[in-house]
Amino acid sequence: MHKLTLHTCARHRFSSNAPANLQLQATMPHHACGACQREKEERMSEETWVCTACPGWGDHEFCAIKTVVKDGKIVRTEAVDYTGAEANEGHCCQKGIASWRQVYAEDRLLHPLKRVGKRGEGKWEQISWDQAFDEIGAKLCELRDKYGPGTVAFWNITTSLPPSQGLDTLLGNRLCGLWGGTDPLNAYGLDNGPYYASYFDLGDFYKYMMIDPIKFDATSYIIIWGGNPVENQQRVAKHIVEAKSRGAKIVDVGLLFDASAGYADWFIPVKPGSDTALALCMANQIVQRKEYDRAFMTKYTVAPLLVDVATGKFATSGDKFLYWDEESQSARETERGAEEYEGTPAFNGEYVIDGAKFKPAFQMLEDHLATYTPEYQERITGVPASDAIKLGEEYSSHRPSFIVGALGLRYQNQGDAYRAFYLLGMLTGNLGHLNGGVTSEIQPCGFPLGFNNPSIIYPNGLEGDKTIFVKNGDFFEDAKKGKYKAFIKCAGNPVHNCPNRSRWIDDTFPNMDLIVDIDVWMTDTGEYADYVLPAAMPFEREELIAAAQYNHVVLQEPAIEPRGECKDPSFIYRGLAERMGFGEYFQNDADDWIRMRLNTPQPFIANVDPPITLERLKEEKLIRAAVPPVPWDPFLGMKFETQTGHMEFYSERLNNVGLPMATYHEPYEVPTTERMENGTAKHPYQFFSGRQRFFMQSMFTDDPVMADLSGGKPTGRINPVDAEKEGIHDGDLCEVYNERGHVIIEMRLDQAIPPGTIQVWFGWRKRTFTEGGMYSELLVPLGDNDTLDDAALYWYQCVEDEGKVGEILSGYAISAMAGAWDTIWDCACDIRKVEA
Numbered sequence: 001m002h003k004l005t006l007h008t009c010a011r012h013r014f015s016s017n018a019p020a021n022l023q024l025q026a027t028m029p030h031h032a033c034g035a036c037q038r039e040k041e042e043r044m045s046e047e048t049w050v051c052t053a054c055p056g057w058g059d060h061e062f063c064a065i066k067t068v069v070k071d072g073k074i075v076r077t078e079a080v081d082y083t084g085a086e087a088n089e090g091h092c093c094q095k096g097i098a099s100w101r102q103v104y105a106e107d108r109l110l111h112p113l114k115r116v117g118k119r120g121e122g123k124w125e126q127i128s129w130d131q132a133f134d135e136i137g138a139k140l141c142e143l144r145d146k147y148g149p150g151t152v153a154f155w156n157i158t159t160s161l162p163p164s165q166g167l168d169t170l171l172g173n174r175l176c177g178l179w180g181g182t183d184p185l186n187a188y189g190l191d192n193g194p195y196y197a198s199y200f201d202l203g204d205f206y207k208y209m210m211i212d213p214i215k216f217d218a219t220s221y222i223i224i225w226g227g228n229p230v231e232n233q234q235r236v237a238k239h240i241v242e243a244k245s246r247g248a249k250i251v252d253v254g255l256l257f258d259a260s261a262g263y264a265d266w267f268i269p270v271k272p273g274s275d276t277a278l279a280l281c282m283a284n285q286i287v288q289r290k291e292y293d294r295a296f297m298t299k300y301t302v303a304p305l306l307v308d309v310a311t312g313k314f315a316t317s318g319d320k321f322l323y324w325d326e327e328s329q330s331a332r333e334t335e336r337g338a339e340e341y342e343g344t345p346a347f348n349g350e351y352v353i354d355g356a357k358f359k360p361a362f363q364m365l366e367d368h369l370a371t372y373t374p375e376y377q378e379r380i381t382g383v384p385a386s387d388a389i390k391l392g393e394e395y396s397s398h399r400p401s402f403i404v405g406a407l408g409l410r411y412q413n414q415g416d417a418y419r420a421f422y423l424l425g426m427l428t429g430n431l432g433h434l435n436g437g438v439t440s441e442i443q444p445c446g447f448p449l450g451f452n453n454p455s456i457i458y459p460n461g462l463e464g465d466k467t468i469f470v471k472n473g474d475f476f477e478d479a480k481k482g483k484y485k486a487f488i489k490c491a492g493n494p495v496h497n498c499p500n501r502s503r504w505i506d507d508t509f510p511n512m513d514l515i516v517d518i519d520v521w522m523t524d525t526g527e528y529a530d531y532v533l534p535a536a537m538p539f540e541r542e543e544l545i546a547a548a549q550y551n552h553v554v555l556q557e558p559a560i561e562p563r564g565e566c567k568d569p570s571f572i573y574r575g576l577a578e579r580m581g582f583g584e585y586f587q588n589d590a591d592d593w594i595r596m597r598l599n600t601p602q603p604f605i606a607n608v609d610p611p612i613t614l615e616r617l618k619e620e621k622l623i624r625a626a627v628p629p630v631p632w633d634p635f636l637g638m639k640f641e642t643q644t645g646h647m648e649f650y651s652e653r654l655n656n657v658g659l660p661m662a663t664y665h666e667p668y669e670v671p672t673t674e675r676m677e678n679g680t681a682k683h684p685y686q687f688f689s690g691r692q693r694f695f696m697q698s699m700f701t702d703d704p705v706m707a708d709l710s711g712g713k714p715t716g717r718i719n720p721v722d723a724e725k726e727g728i729h730d731g732d733l734c735e736v737y738n739e740r741g742h743v744i745i746e747m748r749l750d751q752a753i754p755p756g757t758i759q760v761w762f763g764w765r766k767r768t769f770t771e772g773g774m775y776s777e778l779l780v781p782l783g784d785n786d787t788l789d790d791a792a793l794y795w796y797q798c799v800e801d802e803g804k805v806g807e808i809l810s811g812y813a814i815s816a817m818a819g820a821w822d823t824i825w826d827c828a829c830d831i832r833k834v835e836a
């Protein structure tokens with residue numbers, strides 16, 4: 001552990017411009033100065049510190065935090081000091097600061113538990129690890145012999161560490177692959193819109209979202225679209241602030257008036273799930289006013305390539321693509337991805353070649369966008385036509401500019417929103433500009449740092465992996481019929497975090513002979529398990545962290561010994577694997593696994609000189625990767641792995657499902673203006689289970705301080721206009737419901753909630769609701785077969801056809817990404833007052 005140098009108390013050295021209350025203290029006699037006395041006492045005890053992966057990583061910051069220990073006890077957490085270009089960039093938000101308190105929480109799991117009552121009854125007996133392993137292993141082998149290994153499902157989607165980084169997830173995948181278990185997470189689809197859009201339009205799943213927020217500094221215009229970085233993403237927010245201080249205009253487009261909206265120069269409220277219509281209106285104006293960057297579009301996009309009007313396919317001659325040369329008035333050939341054209345390639349017009357009609361892709365786009373007039377979008381988005389025009393003009397005239405998309409776009413049509421954003425970036429030449437572009441709150445980071453995770457997940461190579469990948473929707477349908485016999489939850493809390501908890505509790509679990517939950521808490525999922533195994537928290541074990549936005553490799557070291565009988569993943573998986581017949585693959589300890597992960601060919605890590613070793617990390621704690629001094633540029637070289645080798649605002653592949661270009665589709669269930677008017681809305685309100693800054697999914701909800709900061713109990717919010725309509729007063733107990741479920745909750749009147757929306761903060765545990773059900777019951781189930789639309793299914797098919805399921809990119813398994821997008825915000829509900 002490193003020794004911490006205590007800062008010297010400054011109370012005797014206040015200058016005359018110190019705040020008045022501090023000057024008053026400075027005049028106190030030394031012996032009376034309580035702060036000095038405390039400092040003196042503190043000096044008698046030495047503080048040490050280690051790095052820890054913040055357990056609140058789920059907001060996609062992935063911060064490494066500094067955990068300070070005194071007298072064998074954690075006393076606080078704070079920001080890590082990074083080096084190099086990130087020297088002053090370490091952050092630790094309110095959740096990070098509070099995170100260490102969880103270690104000492106009274107209700108932490110400290111011993112292996114076996115259910116003795118009925119499932120969910122809460123009756124347990126404490127057992128030894130050996131008994132737990134023996135019984136679980138024996139049951140799994142029995143089920144395998146009777147029904148086959150594929151009837152055992154492993155759930156590895158989330159953990160207390162990022163999926164790319166957590167040993168518990170990696171070892172869970174290793175065990176699943178060796179055993180031949182089922183991974184039910186295909187098409188789970190959380191946050192997949194940006195991935196889908198960049199996969200089809202730019203040719204890569206991840207890299208185009210990897211934008212270092214430092215690039216915001218010198219931009220001139222930022223649209224925060226559907227996000228709240230001021231409260232949730234500190235490094236992103238810091239560089240938005242930097243940009244503003246240098247003169248950039250900040251616009252916030254979103255559903256709620258939140259802290260980011262308040263910080264922005266201009267807040268544009270949009271109706272839920274309507275964002276694509278506004279973005280396409282902006283694109284239409286840019287095209288109509290001929291403000292697009294023609295040179296950029298010619299060089300890097302499909303704009304000049306001819307499209308067969310009848311088939312929607314690109315015109316080709318052998319492996320060449322065709323364009324229309326205005327000078328020779330003839331069709332000419334061009335190589336895939338060529339940046340130069342002979343003659344003058346046409347952007348507009350219709351041309352007949354061998355009796356068939358062709359148009360340049362740009363003309364196809366112009367025709368397609370014509371629908372998206374300012375008035376049309378106003379009807380959909382609620383944004384006045386004049387504001388839409390102004391936004392389009394400002395975005396187009398400020399270059400470079402950024403669109404920072406975020407998680408507030410989690411509707412079924414999220415993929416189209418991102419395709420529209422990329423289109424705007426192509427039209428204006430912002431994609432590929434050092435200080436412009438499109439990014440997602442999901443992924444803004446420094447250089448992609450990839451550990452050798454495949455060596456852990458695939459001990460026998462990718463070909464030797466026996467995992468059965470199953471679409472999420474199919475899993476639940478088959479589970480209801482009794483196909484799956486066991487569920488090993490290695491990480492996460494799906495019963496709480498996923499929509500419709502009843503499909504777990506009523507449809508899935510009753511058919512299972514064995515449910516095992518590995519966690520640090522008794523979660524909602526654990527409550528229904530047969531065995532609950534206590535995991536060590538990040539503060540108690542070793543781990544490797546790629547601090548996502550900071551270009552550093554960080555070693556997480558245990559700050560304290562694990563409490564009770566809590567164990568690290570090496571121990572837990574070794575114990576399970578030995579009883580399942582795969583013990584030989586799990587004899588490593590945490591040091592060994594870390595060495596395997598560090599042994600990567602990935603150049604940013606492999607090229608560090610002297611090499612990054614575990615020993616070096618133990619000495620230095622964090623080491624900057626071998627990254628260039630300039631921010632990561634995913635567009636470097638401007639080569640695109642698309643069909644045409646260009647950026648494809650027109651996609652022939654998506655034309656296969658009738659979606660060649662970004663299009664506004666009604667969200668899945670939101671009561672849009674159209675639906676309300678034609679009587680097809682299921683319910684009159686959008687149900688919005690918004691996340692708030694003191695919780696991260698179901699984490700932090702049991703911390704009394706965080707719970708107090710969150711209002712002390714679950715509440716819902718409604719706009720005063722709607723409240724009056726419904727006869728609801730502030731503090732009234734109401735039932736919020738739809739056909740999937742209901743929740744009874746105290747309502748608050750709040751103007752920040754737009755009319756037509758009911759909000760209940762996400763995170764509160766089921767037991768905090770005194771009556772009724774749970775808000776997650778109201779949500780549309782993720783990745784279910786009837787929530788997947790054609791594009792999502794096609795996307796899944798494409799990825800499967802290309803053999804990418806199971807492939808590892810940047811440390812992520814494609815299996816969990818190749819599917820639909822999240823429908824978390826895409827729900828309708830109704831509300832009624834109930835008697836207390």
Ligand code: SF4
Binds near residue numbers: 060
């Ligand atoms: S931003 Fe997220 S990862 Fe960073 S300290 Fe806060 S909760 Fe932890």
